[in-house]
Amino acid sequence: xxxxxQGVQGYIYPDELELQWGVLIVLYPYITGLVAGxxxxxxxxxxxxxxxxxxTYRLALLTALAFLLVAPLPLQLHxxxxxxxxxxxxxxxxxxxxxxxxxxxxxxxxxxxxLEIWLDYRKDIVLMWKASTGLKAWMYxxxxxxxxxxxxxALLTDDKVGHFITIVGIPSAFLLHGYVGFIFGSVKANPWWxxxxxxxxxxxxxxxxxxxxxxxxxxxxxxxxxxxxRMDCLDTIARYLMYxxxxxxxxxxxxxxxxxxxxxxxxxxxxxxVHTRLYFSQIILQIILGTLLPIGMLALxxxxxxxxxxxxxxxxxxxxxxxxxxxxxxxxxxIGGQLFSKSFLGYTTYKMDxxxxxxxxxxxxxxxxxxxxxxxxxxxxxxxPSAEDEAA
Amino acid sequence: MDETRRDxxxxxxxxxxxxxxxxxxxxxxxxxxxxxxxxxxRLLDHxxxxxxxxxxCIGCGNCVYACKKENDVPLEPQFSRTWVERYHVNPDxxxxxxxxxxxxxxxxFPEKYAGQDGKNFFVPKMCNHCxxxxxxxxxxxxxxxxxxxxxxxxxxxxxxxxRYCVQACPYGCRFIDPRTSTVDKCTLxxxxxxxxxxxxxxxxxxxxxxQLGDLKNPNDPIHAFLRDHKVQILKPQMATGAxxxxxxxxGSVR
Numbered sequence: 001x002x003x004x005x006q007g008v009q010g011y012i013y014p015d016e017l018e019l020q021w022g023v024l025i026v027l028y029p030y031i032t033g034l035v036a037g038x039x040x041x042x043x044x045x046x047x048x049x050x051x052x053x054x055x056t057y058r059l060a061l062l063t064a065l066a067f068l069l070v071a072p073l074p075l076q077l078h079x080x081x082x083x084x085x086x087x088x089x090x091x092x093x094x095x096x097x098x099x100x101x102x103x104x105x106x107x108x109x110x111x112x113x114x115l116e117i118w119l120d121y122r123k124d125i126v127l128m129w130k131a132s133t134g135l136k137a138w139m140y141x142x143x144x145x146x147x148x149x150x151x152x153x154a155l156l157t158d159d160k161v162g163h164f165i166t167i168v169g170i171p172s173a174f175l176l177h178g179y180v181g182f183i184f185g186s187v188k189a190n191p192w193w194x195x196x197x198x199x200x201x202x203x204x205x206x207x208x209x210x211x212x213x214x215x216x217x218x219x220x221x222x223x224x225x226x227x228x229x230r231m232d233c234l235d236t237i238a239r240y241l242m243y244x245x246x247x248x249x250x251x252x253x254x255x256x257x258x259x260x261x262x263x264x265x266x267x268x269x270x271x272x273x274v275h276t277r278l279y280f281s282q283i284i285l286q287i288i289l290g291t292l293l294p295i296g297m298l299a300l301x302x303x304x305x306x307x308x309x310x311x312x313x314x315x316x317x318x319x320x321x322x323x324x325x326x327x328x329x330x331x332x333x334x335i336g337g338q339l340f341s342k343s344f345l346g347y348t349t350y351k352m353d354x355x356x357x358x359x360x361x362x363x364x365x366x367x368x369x370x371x372x373x374x375x376x377x378x379x380x381x382x383x384x385p386s387a388e389d390e391a392a
Numbered sequence: 393m394d395e396t397r398r399d400x401x402x403x404x405x406x407x408x409x410x411x412x413x414x415x416x417x418x419x420x421x422x423x424x425x426x427x428x429x430x431x432x433x434r435l436l437d438h439x440x441x442x443x444x445x446x447x448x449c450i451g452c453g454n455c456v457y458a459c460k461k462e463n464d465v466p467l468e469p470q471f472s473r474t475w476v477e478r479y480h481v482n483p484d485x486x487x488x489x490x491x492x493x494x495x496x497x498x499x500x501f502p503e504k505y506a507g508q509d510g511k512n513f514f515v516p517k518m519c520n521h522c523x524x525x526x527x528x529x530x531x532x533x534x535x536x537x538x539x540x541x542x543x544x545x546x547x548x549x550x551x552x553x554x555r556y557c558v559q560a561c562p563y564g565c566r567f568i569d570p571r572t573s574t575v576d577k578c579t580l581x582x583x584x585x586x587x588x589x590x591x592x593x594x595x596x597x598x599x600x601x602x603q604l605g606d607l608k609n610p611n612d613p614i615h616a617f618l619r620d621h622k623v624q625i626l627k628p629q630m631a632t633g634a635x636x637x638x639x640x641x642x643g644s645v646r
Contacts, residue, residue, distance in 0.1 A: 011477070011490075011491035012491070013494070013517075013563070013564025014469055014470050014471070014472040014475050014496055014564065014567070015470060015472070015558060015564050015565070015566060015567040016564055017470040017473075018470060020555040020558045020559055020568075021555060023561070031537060058498075059635030072541070075554075078554070078572055079552050079553050079554055079575065080551070080553015080568060080572075081551065081552050081553050081573060082556070083531070084551075085552060086553050087533045087552065088532050088533055088552070089551065091533055091534060092532065092533070093532055093534035093556075095528075095529045095530075096529065096530050096531055096532045096533075096534075096556070097530065098530065098532040098554065098556050099532035099533065102530075119590075164432050173474065183556075186530075187530075187559055187560055188526060188560075188562070189526060189559070189560055189561060189587060189630065190559065191561035318409055318524075324641060338559075341564075342489070342562055342563075342564055343564070343646040344646060345489070345491055387555075
């Protein structure tokens with residue numbers, strides 16, 4: 001009891017002593033955000049014909065898939081009864097924002113991402129099937145669904161259908177993450193969350209984090225595979241990152257300004273929190289190091305003429321800082337929203353476990369897992385341009 | 393007589409089958425009429441509500457104790473279906489009441505504000521059994537629901553333990569039972585009230601500060617209580633249709 005009361009200040013309701021949603025629920029919007037963002041970047045090339053970002057198209061899709069496969073795991077780990085989670089599919093409660101997650105997720109995974117990747121890779125899959133033997137040949141044969149038709153007509157159809165799916169995919173990606181924002185934004189009992197801005201802010205921060213991830217991954221894989229980095233591609237992605245970031249930051253500042261000016265009954269609580277318990281994660285990590293600094297770095301690359309090497313370094317650093325900043329943003333929303341009492345009379349602290357089911361260790365594993373999956377995916381479906389593509 | 397044996401057998405057969413069916417139906421009608429069974433509890437005849445009289449509450453904590461005992465609620469204070477808050481409001485600073493609830497009020501309240509200026513009072517808290525509950529709205533599988541007689545209940549064999557409802561309740565009335573990993577809350581002693589008894593907390597309240605009421609029963613004293621007192625619900629701005637009515641609720645109570 002006395003151990004539990006440590007870190008409590010003022011009066012809180014009994015059930016607010018321990019946080020209901022911990023670090024795993026921070027990972028959930030973070031990971032789905034990366035998925036949505038990476039996909040939206042990939043679709044730039046396909047739908048809006050931004051040729052410069054083409055070298056990252058496949059890498060972005062595979063990154064999105066790797067993260068999407070991990071996205072439901074933190075939720076699953078967090079449930080008191082994970083074995084009952086399928087009930088969300090069988091008997092969804094239609095008024096619940098959360099109940100729709102399963103459907104949005106499945107739609108996005110199967111109807112959009114897997115199909116788009118398959119159509120884009122179909123020719124390669126068939127070629128790899130023909131070029132390999134034994135188990136490997138079987139694997140590619142199954143992936144090709146047994147069809148080896150790569151005639152010009154068939155490929156044209158692939159491209160047309162793929163184009164259509166990308167067009168469907170963009171609103172789907174918006175839906176996926178805007179919807180995650182709605183899960184929080186629709187909780188009227190919690191003034192830190194309850195806001196119609198929440199889905200929009202979540203969406204733009206998702207785009208920012210996804211672009212940053214691809215920016216970093218592209219440089220990393222190029223370095224690892226000793227492939228040349230296309231600077232026009234890097235510059236374009238960095239520019240998009242800056243634009244998206246400026247929109248995202250403006251939206252968040254608008255939300256903040258609105259709260260400060262309205263100063264409703266919850267404001268004193270929230271203001272106190274930002275100046276104390278959330279000072280480091282909100283002011284230092286999210287706003288200064290995770291937003292203003294990377295925007296400044298990206299702007300610098302636009303304004304000053306820098307060497308390729310310097311720009312690469314600047315972009316990599318800005319990308320990594322952005323990823324940290326957006327993680328801090330998710331943290332501040334999810335954890336921050338539970339540190340103050342709904343009575344507005346007190347505050348609690350988050351005590352993270354280390355090795356328990358909802359602790360730090362599983363979270364670290366869950367953050368590494370998408371990269372492991374990605375490493376496997378790029379082995380099966382290499383996203384790098386072949387020698388002939390490069391020549392052309 | 394031009395009826396063949398075949399016709400006769402057919403008619404007799406039909407008669408026997410149909411009369412048996414009719415007899416069965418009649419039986420069902422008789423037994424299906426609940427007013428012939430005096431003890432039957434009819435869901436649609438009740439609409440449960442609750443009244444709390446702040447002026448009568450002495451902060452003895454009997455209700456917290458009885459609730460834990462009756463409903464097998466874990467003893468730690470963070471697992472509480474009902475709890476009592478003590479308010480100390482300084483007349484010069486109405487906006488910042490001093491509130492405490494040691495162990496949810498389980499052991500009563502040791503003297504704290506003797507001789508100090510300001511007003512002191514107790515506020516028992518519990519599920520408000522809202523008519524349009526945010527907790528029910530957000531449950532992804534419908535494990536928590538409003539019963540037709542106005543009680544918010546949980547099907548523990550169905551609850552996922554996702555804790556969305558705990559987040560959605562503006563009053564802090566839900567918690568996760570560590571033994572079942574499912575959500576737990578006040579059931580308004582459903583096992584008692586459907587047998588014509590009152591709740592455990594009302595049963596033991598020495599001053600009658602807590603009262604269960606049936607809004608569909610025209611003879612229930614709750615009607616007089618609501619008519620004769622200036623009552624208020626908690627956080628009316630949340631528009632949850634709360635059915636826990638407080639008499640003498642101070643504006644400082646959150």
